[in-house]
Amino acid sequence: xxxKTKILNISILKIIFLMxxxxxxxxxxxxxxxxxxxxxxDTVAVKKIENNKETGNLIKVRLYxxxxxxxxxxxxxxxxxxxxxxxxxxxxxxxxxKNDRYGRLLGTVYYSNENINEKxxxxxxxxxxxxxxxxxxxxxQLQENAQKNKLGLFAKKGYITPWEFRKMKSxxx
Numbered sequence: 001x002x003x004k005t006k007i008l009n010i011s012i013l014k015i016i017f018l019m020x021x022x023x024x025x026x027x028x029x030x031x032x033x034x035x036x037x038x039x040x041x042d043t044v045a046v047k048k049i050e051n052n053k054e055t056g057n058l059i060k061v062r063l064y065x066x067x068x069x070x071x072x073x074x075x076x077x078x079x080x081x082x083x084x085x086x087x088x089x090x091x092x093x094x095x096x097x098k099n100d101r102y103g104r105l106l107g108t109v110y111y112s113n114e115n116i117n118e119k120x121x122x123x124x125x126x127x128x129x130x131x132x133x134x135x136x137x138x139x140x141q142l143q144e145n146a147q148k149n150k151l152g153l154f155a156k157k158g159y160i161t162p163w164e165f166r167k168m169k170s171x172x173x
Contacts, residue, residue: 004016023098033059035087041079041126043104049091062104063117065133067162068126074160075153079125082152086119087111110171118142124152127161 033046034054047054068121069076069081087109096107109116120126121139124146128139147154160168 009062009106022056025057029072030092031095032091033061034091035089036089038080039044040071040076041120042066042107044083044087046092046094055065060102061094061107061109062100062102062106063120063126064106064108065136065139066120066126067129068120069153070162070165073162073165074156078122079120079153082123082125083116083120086113086116122151124154131163138170 034049035044035046036054037045039045039060040165043107044057044061044063046061048056068079071077071080088113088118093110094105094107095110096105098106102108109126112173117126118138121128122142128136128142131141146152152158
């Protein structure tokens with residue numbers, strides 16, 4: 001009787017393991033997208049990938065926790081170009097389920113398991129957007145390192161953050 005119970009327990013464990021594996025594969029593939037367009041250094045347009053095909057509507061994704069220079073701002077186009085070189089035309093994984101006030105999905109983008117949001121800050125191509133991601137100490141450290149090493153937009157003194165730039169622009173109206 002003990003032998004039957006042991007065999008039964010092993011079989012149940014195998015079934016549970018297989019179910020977990022199937023479920024995790026579905027979750028992983030459910031978050032795969034093709035990057036079709038890069039709007040600027042913190043916004044991309046994607047389409048969902050299912051069975052190796054693009055499906056559904058175009059989705060705008062705002063990279064969560066970062067803020068890149070505006071295109072009309074110093075370093076704005078360079079930031080966009082950097083993001084384009086990283087992920088345009090690539091299949092990425094996106095984690096996120098909230099939208100911003102403009103209807104864009106707020107997400108963390110991964111390409112080949114590399115966090116692209118973090119890479120944008122680490123290379124000085126975007127700021128850590130502390131206002132919306134206060135607890136992200138990793139982005140804070142990455143920005144401090146980029147500033148210390150004068151990487152990307154931090155190579156120049158007197159840079160203006162995107163949120164200050166937008167505020168100045170709206171005050172002129």
